[in-house]
Amino acid sequence: MNWISNYVRPKINSLFSRREVPENLWAKCDECGTMLFHRELSDNLNVCTSCGHHMPISPRERFDALFDGGIFTEVKVPQPIADPLHFKDQKKYPDRMKAAQKGTGEAEAMLVAEGKIGETPIVAAAQDFRFMGGSMGMYVGNAIIAAAERAVKLGRPLVLFSAAGGARMQEGILSLMQMPRTTVAVEMLKEAGLPYIVVLTHPTTGGVTASYAMLGDVQISEPNALICFAGPRVIEQTIREKLPEGFQRAEYLLDHGMLDRVTPRGELRDELITILRMMMGLPPAIKGSLPAPEDAKLADKPAGK
Known part of the structure; x- marks a missing residue:
């Protein structure tokens, strides 16, 4: 086993290699300029979590x-x-x-x-x-x-x-x-x-x-x-x-x-x-109501099962 080739060189390369970051991970709010993580923005329906601006x-x-x-x-x-x-x-x-x-x-x-x-x-x-x-x-x-x-x-x-x-x-x-x-x-x-x-x-x-x-x-x-x-x-x-x-x-x-x-x-x-x-x-509307088909299936099952 070559210690330099198998361990030292990969370690050095990892330190100096440039990691590519996708450009679409962050979005900038047009109103307040805050940088927003794409997943957080998507979960909030494209509304800025900082100022409430609707994108x-x-x-x-x-x-x-x-x-x-x-x-x-x-x-x-x-x-x-x-x-x-x-x-x-x-x-x-x-x-x-x-x-x-x-x-x-x-x-x-x-x-x-x-x-x-x-x-x-x-x-x-x-x-x-x-x-x-x-x-x-x-x-x-x-x-x-x-x-x-x-x-x-x-x-x-x-x-x-x-x-x-x-x-x-x-x-x-x-x-x-x-x-x-x-x-x-x-x-x-x-x-x-x-x-x-x-x-x-x-x-x-x-x-x-x-x-x-x-x-x-x-x-x-x-x-x-x-x-x-x-x-x-x-x-x-x-x-x-x-x-x-x-x-x-x-x-x-x-x-x-x-x-x-x-x-x-x-x-x-x-x-x-x-x-x-x-x-x-x-x-x-009743929030959290169960759909009717599931209730019908349960009704068809014999008692105790």
Whole structure:
């Protein structure tokens, strides 16, 4: 046995070798600058544990936390015509789509799913701001219509999480046509007597705010979310006046009657369960209740076993 080769050299190499640390282990809070361990941040639903700042969260992560046991089924959305205007700016529209799909792992800017929340069956839709700013194009219009039709067919309420920079310019007037289309979809729910709850997240702006995002029976927002049609900078430059502190933020809109609630993300699920069961005429949810199938199995067993 060579003591130098087998023990001394590996020991020296371990002291001087550079250990590679994955870059995604830590995230920096945009608000307070605190470095947050990725697992701790994920467990807290992407909310800063230091200052409470709500960071972006993907639709799948949101649904994992929203639905009972993280179990949900995706609702199929009809695919629209790809690149109907053959739009090109610095990049071709199909190239931008491919980059967004690669970066998010999603096909488009909205995910529609069905499942149970607090043993209450619902249909839910959520926008992904990482996908081209969550912009509203033909697919998003199709997604909301598909969600509304599914909710009406099953007799379930619809919960929508908005996060968008407005209409998608690469689809021109076709994207603006989604405003009346989605308004009609919301009207379908109202005619069926089904609740439509909107949770506005940061940011919700432009044509999305001017259509389905502000038509809910109940309007809830996450803290400090920017909610507007035209942004504060545009308004300030137009009227040439200084805007009030916190203008167009969730708390400002709550004080001026535009919202019903401002609820932190960690408390949102319980609040939605309470509101949904109340609006559907169901008894309050019982926390920790056992599922019925297990009780049925126990009842089938002979006594003493």
